[in-house]
Amino acid sequence: MGKAFILCLFLMGTAQGFSQAEITEEELYDHISFLTSADNAGRYPGSKTNKALTNYIVQELKSSGVEKPKRSYRQKFTAELRVSGKTQKKPKVKTWNIIGVLRGNHPTLRNEYIVLGAHYDHLGYGGPSSKSDKKNAVHPGADDNASGTAALLEIAERLAHNKDRLQRSVIFVAFGAEEQGLLGSKHFVANPPVPLSQIKLMINMDMVGRLNDQKHVYMGGAGTFPGGERLMAELGKKAGLNPVIHAGSVGGSDHVSFYKKGIPVLGMHTGGHPQYHTPEDTLDLINIEGEKMVCDYIYETILALAGSDRTLQFIAQD
Numbered sequence: 504m505g506k507a508f509i510l511c512l513f514l515m516g517t518a519q520g521f522s523q524a525e526i527t528e529e530e531l532y533d534h535i536s537f538l539t540s541a542d543n544a545g546r547y548p549g550s551k552t553n554k555a556l557t558n559y560i561v562q563e564l565k566s567s568g569v570e571k572p573k574r575s576y577r578q579k580f581t582a583e584l585r586v587s588g589k590t591q592k593k594p595k596v597k598t599w600n601i602i603g604v605l606r607g608n609h610p611t612l613r614n615e616y617i618v619l620g621a622h623y624d625h626l627g628y629g630g631p632s633s634k635s636d637k638k639n640a641v642h643p644g645a646d647d648n649a650s651g652t653a654a655l656l657e658i659a660e661r662l663a664h665n666k667d668r669l670q671r672s673v674i675f676v677a678f679g680a681e682e683q684g685l686l687g688s689k690h691f692v693a694n695p696p697v698p699l700s701q702i703k704l705m706i707n708m709d710m711v712g713r714l715n716d717q718k719h720v721y722m723g724g725a726g727t728f729p730g731g732e733r734l735m736a737e738l739g740k741k742a743g744l745n746p747v748i749h750a751g752s753v754g755g756s757d758h759v760s761f762y763k764k765g766i767p768v769l770g771m772h773t774g775g776h777p778q779y780h781t782p783e784d785t786l787d788l789i790n791i792e793g794e795k796m797v798c799d800y801i802y803e804t805i806l807a808l809a810g811s812d813r814t815l816q817f818i819a820q821d
């Protein structure tokens with residue numbers, strides 16, 4: 504064996520051993536598999552395994568080369584949990600948002616931020632937001648929103664490998680307690696790691712694991728910044744997808760917290776299904792190949808917007 508060949512093998516080995524420059528179906532599968540595992544018991548805020556679960560997210564971001572924004576990747580907050588009876592007292596628990604940053608290279612644009620977010624929490628054993636009559640069954644939330652959390656980790660990893668192409672900076676957030684009323688994102692915009700005026704766009708991924716045969720990727724908010732609808736249509740086509748683009752329709756998930764502060768948003772998902780908020784939202788129903796396509800689409804969107812000085816002026820929608 505020649506020296507060059509051995510070196511080549513060594514480099515291939517390290518690429519596989521640490522982090523990959525590409526988003527892979529295997530890694531997406533592994534993330535969703537961990538997030539939906541019995542140990543994580545439906546990712547309920549304040550549960551016994553909440554801290555270990557967030558450690559996983561921190562470790563993944565760290566090993567990809569994503570930095571902590573200030574002193575810590577963790578942003579702790581208190582969540583008041585939903586209860587079924589009106590008179591019942593709401594339990595208060597401690598939980599976390601996990602935040603990472605990749606700094607842009609342009610001397611001034613690096614002070615502008617694009618936020619990519621996904622909530623990692625789910626319903627635990629069901630509770631008042633469950634649509635199922637099976638009480639006390641783990642709700643694994645594979646699509647809602649292990650899929651978005653896995654996408655966040657994979658897109659962060661690929662962007663970290665290509666950070667020399669970033670002009671603006673990118674913040675990654677795994678939100679806690681979304682299912683309890685967007686609590687993580689509300690806390691984030693009330694206590695942002697950078698001034699809100701410097702956040703130029705927020706892209707949210709909530710349920711991106713069920714791409715259908717028509718390859719429909721749904722999004723709200725594409726009209727909240729100039730040329731958004733056109734850009735998303737073009738990039739979608741290039742990605743081999745059929746995006747269903749709404750200028751407004753800003754609702755349903757953590758991007759709403761940013762929209763209410765006058766920040767442009769894109770809320771991305773692959774559509775609803777009968778397993779929504781039931782114990783049957785499982786890993787085997789995830790379209791991993793489709794999710795990789797959606798991830799690559801969002802990756803290209805971030806590169807187009809963070810890799811340029813394109814105007815991201817807020818446009819309100821009805």
Ligand SMILES: [Zn+2]
Pocket residue numbers: 647682780
């Ligand atoms: Zn949900």
